[in-house]
Amino acid sequence: MEVKIYTDGAARGNPDGPGGYGAVLTYLDASGKLYKKEISAGYRKTTNNRMELMAVIRSLQELTRPCQVELYSDSKYVVDAFNQNWIGSWQKKGWKKSDGKPVKNTDLWQELLQAMAPHQVKFIWVKGHDGHVMNERCDELATSAADGDHLLEDT
Template sequence: MSEASGERPRVEIWTDGGCKPNPGPGGWGALLVCRGQEKELLGGDPETTNNRMELTAAAEALEALKRPCIVTLHTDSEYLRNGITRWHTGWVRRKWRNAAGDPVANMDLWQRILEAAKPHEIDWLWVKGHSGDENNERVDQLATRGREEL
């Protein structure tokens, strides 16, 4: 996922995660596409939640980038998109407490994503799940494989 020139590579990322049942065994999947090259990532956790798998997929995808990139990250998780584009600034300001004053759920993964995102310029796009987006369907299958291969 690199380019020969000094310009930042443009990378398209699709991520997904899920559990069956929730909570329970879960999997995550990610697809990275740069200049026609593709990289698939997947993994799982024997005891987790849908939200943790969604966040793990994004963290793993961003951590796989070897240099600063211009990224478009596609997710069907409103939790991920809202957390990273709207809620996290308040959490940080409140020392990782939510609006009710409780500790932020999945703080470890939110912090991991924020750290992994630092070198990149990222556009976080929400896509409707199971609506015909070929790459969203593909990462859904990767997430299922990640869970099944535990």
């Protein structure tokens, strides 16, 4: 099963302001019928990077069986972590960066690895705010969630 996922995160007053994530999951079945699902949530105090990660995590958690995933994100932080294998290096070094400092958001990186485990995920970077229809939709979802009334706690 091949799925395309588009994600974005947003934060107001980054760091530690309200934030949100948005994602669009698409699947084209064998008959050519397109299925689309949108997800989003907002948080009281968070960062943009945490919301970028949450968008990817929650999207992958929506999948009910192993999939081949093309995941599109405008976050170099997320995409490069996998495409440049920063994640493997961080794990080998006990979640420390090359400068010896701790990796930020380790809790979410570990949750993301767990969410990815049943799937084959290819990360693809898209330029944000550049007219990419799905990226723009994800941005709308993320910013609307950040500006919403029912904000969650980012623990």
